[in-house]
Amino acid sequence: MKKLNCLECDAELAVPSDAIQGEVVTCRDCSTAYELVSEDGGLFSLKPAELEEEDWGE
Numbered sequence: 599m600k601k602l603n604c605l606e607c608d609a610e611l612a613v614p615s616d617a618i619q620g621e622v623v624t625c626r627d628c629s630t631a632y633e634l635v636s637e638d639g640g641l642f643s644l645k646p647a648e649l650e651e652e653d654w655g656e
């Protein structure tokens with residue numbers, strides 16, 4: 599099982615063994631959401647998930 603740590607608080611994030619690109623994991627300590635980005639070698643890196651914050655326009 600791969601281990602990733604929260605970029606905000608360094609807590610360990612639980613990444614499912616069958617995690618896929620684009621899956622969102624949430625830090626249980628600080629509630630920051632991250633999107634999994636697949637890297638070479640079957641690893642994942644973290645990208646802060648953009649919460650739906652649509653620009654409603656005018």
Ligand SMILES: [Zn+2]
Nearest residue numbers: 604607625628
């Ligand atoms: Zn955290």
